[in-house]
Amino acid sequence: MAKNCLNKISGSRTVGCTFAPVGVKNIFLMYASDVTLTEDTFGSISVGAFASGAFSYLVEGYKQNIQMTTSVLSMDASQKLAVSVSFKTTVTNLNWLRSILIGSFYVMVEYQSGISIMVGVQAPLECSGFDYDSNGNAGLATITLSAPEGSAGNYIMSLTGASVNTIKSKVGV
Numbered sequence: 001m002a003k004n005c006l007n008k009i010s011g012s013r014t015v016g017c018t019f020a021p022v023g024v025k026n027i028f029l030m031y032a033s034d035v036t037l038t039e040d041t042f043g044s045i046s047v048g049a050f051a052s053g054a055f056s057y058l059v060e061g062y063k064q065n066i067q068m069t070t071s072v073l074s075m076d077a078s079q080k081l082a083v084s085v086s087f088k089t090t091v092t093n094l095n096w097l098r099s100i101l102i103g104s105f106y107v108m109v110e111y112q113s114g115i116s117i118m119v120g121v122q123a124p125l126e127c128s129g130f131d132y133d134s135n136g137n138a139g140l141a142t143i144t145l146s147a148p149e150g151s152a153g154n155y156i157m158s159l160t161g162a163s164v165n166t167i168k169s170k171v172g173v
Helices: 003-007 094-102 161-169
Strands: 024-031 035-039 044-050 056-060 066-074 079-089 104-111 116-119 125-131 141-146 157-159
Touching (some): 024 161, 094 141, 104 161
Antiparallel strands (some): 024 104, 104 116
């Protein structure tokens, strides 16, 4: 009889009338070479400075066209995450697409809930996938950014409020 009480539910789980919004609202790409980041004592990222003339680049989310996924990456020295960020975009600006193919990025991920995180801090993300079909997917290319092969992986990092504002204020056109 005493064992049964150990497996009983400890309380109700209610959600109210609404669910919190899910998914990625936007991402902001920053060239790793153009931004100085520092980590405070609480593990949050502070954006120290952008290089002269450097920008962040907004990729707007639309109907869940942006997705961030993670998996555990176990190595001898540490256990981090293999993070990838995928998004869909038009192929009309070939110079922009070429820059994505050869760039190395920090990525700020802004969720629908209002929370923002940073990925690529330990190992900046690079283009690991570029899928395009002129007859499918509404003519959009799907681009995937992930840490380079052989890297030790990344942590998901929180951001200070000031850093979020700085990144958003540096959006280039």
